[in-house]
Amino acid sequence: MATHPAPKAIDALINQALAIEDEQAQEAGALGFMARAMVQATLPHRAVDGTYFERKNGAFTLSLLASPKIGLPYGSVPRLLLAWVTTEAVKTKSRELELGDSMSAFMAELGLKPTGGANGSITRLKNQTRRLFSATVAASYEDGEQIADMGYRLADKSVLWWHSKDPEQAGLWKSTVTLSEHFFNEVIDRPVPIDMRAIKALKQSPMALDIYTWLTYRASYLKRPTVIPWASLALQFGSDYTRLRDFKQAFLAELKKVTLVYGQVQVEATELGLMVKPSLTHISKREAP
Template sequence: MGASKIQQHIKLDLALIRDAIAIENEDAKSADALGYMARVLTQCTIPHRNPKTRFYKRTNGDLTITIADVNEVGMPYGSIPRLLLAWLTTEAVITKDRTIILGDSLNQFIRSLDMIPSGGRWGTATRLKDQMARLFGCTIGYKVENDSSLHLAQTKIAREVHLWWDPRQPEQTTVWNSHVMLDHDFFEEIIRSPVPVDMRALTALKRSPMALDIYIWLTYRMSYLSRRTEISWEQLQLQMGAGYGFDEHGRENFQKAFTKHLRIGAYGLQGCPGQPGARPPGSASQSHPHPKNPVAGLHLIDPSSIRSQVIHRSLLTGEVIHE
């Protein structure tokens, strides 16, 4: 690795540490950084990389989600659709309106996602508009099946989309605001049971789809645990191992990728009860996960040892201490 690459990695690590300290010192609500994510997409994630297929299936326990590219625009993948979904869900929860206004310029919207505007073939303007077409053009199928029951449902994220932006002129304002009308069923789902997240964490982790998935899933999972729970590598891979095979080679690559983001070794996880608390505006008594410090109380499981490691502080720094 060259000197410039090393310096770049050091800068990124320092930025993550600064973000982690800021999140540790001030919770999301106080920092005006409280956002939300669609719960169903924390249970089964979208692809990390371009699957180059028109159908994509994920299974987690009794739940199977199938994403279909019905408009032949490609399958959504990577960090951008995840940031889009968090932004859209947050807007829907706050406004209680199916119609989400995106603004009158593409660069304005790029900045609202905490991304840096850039042009060209691989610039953020081009990539964002492409991923929006992929995300809003797909259909999502749900199947919940066990020994005694079967439930099937289909939905889309968007009922109608109007984008008036030109990626070649991303700063240019338009006469009409670009907007998205969310599908009725999707809208009802996200305002009924959204997952609170810290938008500062999403911004800090946006370079990695897997890091985003880990953060969002841990925030959700830790909130409702009522007892110590062991989570096997197989369960983790079913949850967020998009693109990794289930043979020995695929499992090994998934473990390497997962532990790279948490920096915690390779045995598995054990969850202790979390701290429910954050509720979306207007909610009644239902409890939702608190977005601050989601990995407090997670333990690594080493079957060959009595000792375990404890994740301390937050996902962003991934610091490890020993019991």
């Protein structure tokens, strides 16, 4: 059953939305980016049995393959990591990225607070960072007339000198990730502009993060109202739901959170699917590169 945001959570989202409207993302130092492939199809929302996962968006299919010893990335943390590495790659034009002087400093960049324990944010970050950067991605496009396939690792190398018991402590060496050449080129080739304040506001929900990045991407090129069928949205955002009505209920609950933060977007739930209308992007044209 879908959950609804608690009153305090709604108040927080509204306050964050007002702050976003008051100041442009670039002026606030919050202009970020996301790789298009990761917007068109998304990562798992929750833990997946096995080492293979795929999502579809029309003729586009994104699949992930993981080492059995490490597992597939899932949840909000890999999405926060992807937004951060994409933004840093666009800004620095470098494949090798430094992840901060300490684990605590890097977590602050992602909008996370260090908490210990088996289920704490420190454990989740270390676990999901390894899962994400060791995963192999395959993307394919097939429309009946043409077929295109490509595959790549997200990172050639990741070295994490983080102190789990003392996240404030700086390591003797820098923690770094070196993006694979293919993923780096994908990242810097027309990335999707996003507002990092919105990403941090929605960080508790992987589906809300996916809906936000997808809607601001669609708004950048949509020319007329378009209805996306619920079945198509389920393949793109929630292939782990067995019943379509359960997916629809969950999607609409998360959509409410997104529209609180992204007030300019114009959407309407219909019996057939979600109608997306031409809207202002969350990043103005003058801010986008």
